[in-house]
Amino acid sequence: MKRWKSGWFRTPLRIVVAVGAVVFGVEFLFMALLHDVIMPLTSFTVSDTIWSIIDAVTLVVLVSPVLYFLVFVRMQRDFAELTRFFAELTDTLMMGVLLVDTDLRVHRWNQWMERKTGISSQQACGKLLTELFADFNSPRLLSAIDLCIKHKSPQLxxxxxxxxxxxxxxxxxxxxxxxxxxQVSVAPLTNSRGETLAVISINDVTESVAKSSALARLATKMESQSNRDQLTGALTGIFCGHGWRRNSSKACAIARRSVA
Amino acid sequence: MELDELERDALRELANIGLSRAATQLSELLNDHIEMTVPLVQVVPYGQVTQALQLDPHAMVATVWQSFSGQSEGTSMLMFPSEDSKRLVHALVGPSMREVGEDDLRGIEHEAMMEIGNIIITSGMAVIADMLGQEVQMSLPGYMEGNLPDIMEQRNRDNAGREMQAIIMFTQLKAAQREVEGRMVMLMSVDSVQVLFDRLHKLLRGL
Known part of the structure; x- marks a missing residue:
């Protein structure tokens, strides 16, 4: 019974309708009592002014829920539309977007995250990041979320x-x-309940990191090849001395370690 | 606006608390013992900032900045001489930089400096805002490199004729067996500085 009541009174609109109905009912009973019982039995009369006030209160009690209903439902629809729009917008981005609270509980998980992690939005929302990633260990992300939510300061x-x-x-x-x-940024976002969440945006920079390392490795290889004679493999020109010094210092270091 | 000795000490203490928090975070991030202190704080009108910063006006300066808004509005900037900042980043993230080609070095330096600056500015501002009971919202960080007059000119463009003041915190950062001297500058309108100092007076009276 208690559960049914708390469920029914969950929205402000229902509370207003219920309160309005109770007030209107009480007022109707009071007026019926006054008009049909008290006034005929006694010499008590009600002035026109009092009747006007009672009429005005009745009108307000009747009209308020209707007005509230119209405004509230409109606002609710707009908010739902905005939420849907935001969700669709984040799904169009070529980057990961997730929304988490201070406990690291996920509130939003965009399509990019679904594709890259194999975890669907339904699976992710409501779970903790630590539940989704068993190997999660990033003190920097934890402190960034803390700074972002507590101090409204975006973090790179x-x-x-x-x-x-x-x-x-x-x-x-x-x-x-x-x-x-x-490459990650963490920015604060405050929802309609005044609760601040952290929007984590993730850019995948794997390709550029891999390309840079490959180019660096290639450059090192080309440098070493250009310093050697292609036929004999021996160091050439001034690099001969440089290479000899480098190799001899390496050999000395190994020898010293062996002696120690 | 003139600060008396007690107010200057209080502001320096706040900055020291903020930057020591930043140092703790940076130490964890970079696996190195990092110390940060603020030995001196100055409040100067905008026109005297370049002189007060005691930096060579022709030398290149690496600057990380974040705008802030709320009860006080303005821009926080963290400045290091470019050469010092490069040496610092090389010392701190050296192993990963060895693999990278020359062209990518610049990008890596900017990225690393921006994150380090972001942590320092945020931690400093968070402590100041907390202690003074102010709500402050900050923007994403930006990075600039150039000579001091150009940097100040660029940051002042947004202020559209408002009378500005700067709170300069001279910082010493010790990391990777190096000591780098930087400047954290809070560039604010005179009204915002007034709001900040009113809160500081209240805090001092409360003590």
Missing amino acids: ISQTLNRYVLPIPLLSTMHDLKLMQQ
Whole structure:
């Protein structure tokens, strides 16, 4: 019974309708009592002014829920439309967008995240990030979410200093990297209840990181090849001295370690 | 606006608390012992900022900035001489930079400096806002590199003729066995500085 009551009174509109009905009922009973019982039995009369006030109160009690209903339903529809629009907007982005609260509970998970992680929005929403990613271990993301929600300060989490914040395995095996390299921003968003959530935007920078490392490796290889004679493999020109010094210092270091 | 000794000490103390929090976060992030202190705080009119910063006006300066709004509005900037900031980033993220080609170095330096600056500015501002009981919303960080007059000119464009003041916090950052001197500048309208100092007076009276 209690459950039914709390369920029925969940929306402000229903509360207003219920209160309006009770007030109108009480007023109707009072007027009936006054008009049909008290006034005929006693010499008590009600002035026109009092009747006008009673009429006005009745009108307000009747009209208010209708007005409220019209405005509230309109607002609710607009809000639902806005929420749907926001959801669709984040789904069109070529980046991961997720919305989390201070407990790391996911409130929104866009299509990009679904594709890259294999976790559907239904599975992700309501779960903690730590439940979704067993290997989650990013103190930087935790402090960024904390700063973002408590102090409304957006945070940048670079790939250079962090590599990644969410351990998302790569589907492609075209390079040595096993996990997606990420550039992340965390920004605050306050909802209609005044609760601040953190919007985490994830850019996949794996390809550019892999390309940079491949180019760097190629450059190193080309440099070493250009310093060697193609036929004999011996170091050439000024690099001969440089290479000899480098190799001899390496050999000395190994020898010193062996002696120690 | 002139600050007396007690107010200046209080502001310096707030900045020190904020930056020591930033240092703790940076230490965790970079796996290195990092210390940050604010030995000196100054409040100067906008016209005297370039001089007060005690930086070579022709030298390149790396600046991370974040705008803030709320009861006080303005821009927080963290400045390091470019060469120092590069050396610092190389020392802190050296191993990952060795693999990267020359062309990508610049991007890596910017990205790393922007995150380091973001942490320092946010932590500093958060403590100041908390202690003074102010609500502050901050923008995403931006990065600029150029000589000091150009940087100040660019940041002042948004202020559209308002009379501005700057709170300059001289910072010392010790990391990777190096010591780098930076400047954290809060560029605000005179009204916003007044709001901030009113709160500071109340805090001091409360003590």
